[in-house]
Amino acid sequence: MYDIYALARGPLAWGAFIVFFGGIIYRLAAILLEARKKDHVVYAYFSPYYAMRSMLHWIVPFGSRSMRQQPILTTVTFAFHICLIGVPLFLFAHIILFKESFDISWWTLSGMAAQVMTVIVLLSCVYFFVRRIVQPDVRYLSSTADYLILLLVVLPFATGFWAARGWAGFEIATLLHMLSGELLLALIPFTKLSHMFFFPLTRIYAGSEFGAVRNAKDW
Amino acid sequence: MKQYHKVSSLLAVFAFAGLVFFAMSTEAQFSITTVEDSAFSGKERMRPIVSFDHDAHMAYDAVEDCNTCHHMWEDGKKMDNADSIGMECSACHLAEPGNSEMNLISAYHRLCRTCHLNEKAGPVLCGECHAGEK
Numbered sequence: 001m002y003d004i005y006a007l008a009r010g011p012l013a014w015g016a017f018i019v020f021f022g023g024i025i026y027r028l029a030a031i032l033l034e035a036r037k038k039d040h041v042v043y044a045y046f047s048p049y050y051a052m053r054s055m056l057h058w059i060v061p062f063g064s065r066s067m068r069q070q071p072i073l074t075t076v077t078f079a080f081h082i083c084l085i086g087v088p089l090f091l092f093a094h095i096i097l098f099k100e101s102f103d104i105s106w107w108t109l110s111g112m113a114a115q116v117m118t119v120i121v122l123l124s125c126v127y128f129f130v131r132r133i134v135q136p137d138v139r140y141l142s143s144t145a146d147y148l149i150l151l152l153v154v155l156p157f158a159t160g161f162w163a164a165r166g167w168a169g170f171e172i173a174t175l176l177h178m179l180s181g182e183l184l185l186a187l188i189p190f191t192k193l194s195h196m197f198f199f200p201l202t203r204i205y206a207g208s209e210f211g212a213v214r215n216a217k218d219w
Numbered sequence: 220m221k222q223y224h225k226v227s228s229l230l231a232v233f234a235f236a237g238l239v240f241f242a243m244s245t246e247a248q249f250s251i252t253t254v255e256d257s258a259f260s261g262k263e264r265m266r267p268i269v270s271f272d273h274d275a276h277m278a279y280d281a282v283e284d285c286n287t288c289h290h291m292w293e294d295g296k297k298m299d300n301a302d303s304i305g306m307e308c309s310a311c312h313l314a315e316p317g318n319s320e321m322n323l324i325s326a327y328h329r330l331c332r333t334c335h336l337n338e339k340a341g342p343v344l345c346g347e348c349h350a351g352e353k
């Protein structure tokens with residue numbers, strides 16, 4: 001137990017952060033270089049105004065037509081993403097670890113808020129899972145990887161909640177929480193979760209083409 | 220004469236009861252069972268208070284001297300022949316400006332966890348120390 005803790009708290013944590021940030025830089029650089037080679041016209045038509053306009057419409061809830069057509073999915077997905085990013089970044093227990101390791105700290109959530117937000121993440125994942133199975137078009141598009149990604153996201157939040165509540169077996173839950181969180185971080189750049197940092201590129205591409213070339217909306 | 224015995228035995232009972240009461244109260248005063256610091260009082264706790272058996276720790280091999288924990292630092296070096304017994308941890312660990320509570324919390328975490336990890340004994344996970352009610 002002590003060895004696993006020391007490993008998860010030290011080398012594996014470093015590894016996860018390095019693969020996460022290194023992976024993001026690598027994938028961004030690779031796609032930008034590939035576009036320069038294969039799709040050079042993208043650079044020629046790049047428009048900061050239309051790119052920003054597209055990003056704004058897709059980052060504001062109900063800012064796009066498809067979001068208005070699917071109000072439940074839109075509500076769930078925005079609540080999910082806010083909680084998904086907010087809890088790990090502003091959890092008191094996490095900030096304490098940053099303070100101990102790097103002597104930096106910032107604003108934190110109350111314990112109750114963090115727990116409610118974690119439940120929102122978990123219930124959202126249940127919704128996404130059921131939606132993948134029940135809705136025919138989404139089911140057709142779903143691969144095994146999509147279900148595994150869902151599990152990858154659920155694990156650190158479920159075990160984190162278990163650890164925070166101190167329920168029976170919380171020792172194992174805490175170790176699983178650390179390990180699954182590190183696995184998630186390291187896999188983000190190399191799975192569909194890369195939409196986390198590819199989102200701006202998608203919007204820059206579509207926004208510029210629709211705005212500057214086709215004179216149409218892309219939202 | 221009988222009356223005298225009655226009074227003296229009654230006095231003896233009272234004296235003994237007083238002694239027991241005194242012993243129990245001093246026991247309660249000197250045996251430390253939780254990690255406390257006045258810097259934490261009056262503030263909302265994020266996690267439950269930490270149970271800590273001071274007497275048990277004094278018997279451990281890894282705790283060589285009082286200043287293993289009650290340390291005193293000067294010019295970035297731990298002093299061999301000095302200790303901080305009787306001082307609150309916050310007397311030094313709140314000295315830095317800004318974010319002072321986090322400094323104190325970090326100091327406790329480092330002190331306890333470092334030793335527990337080195338000795339492979341005692342709690343290291345969040346919920347092992349911060350257990351039970353707030």
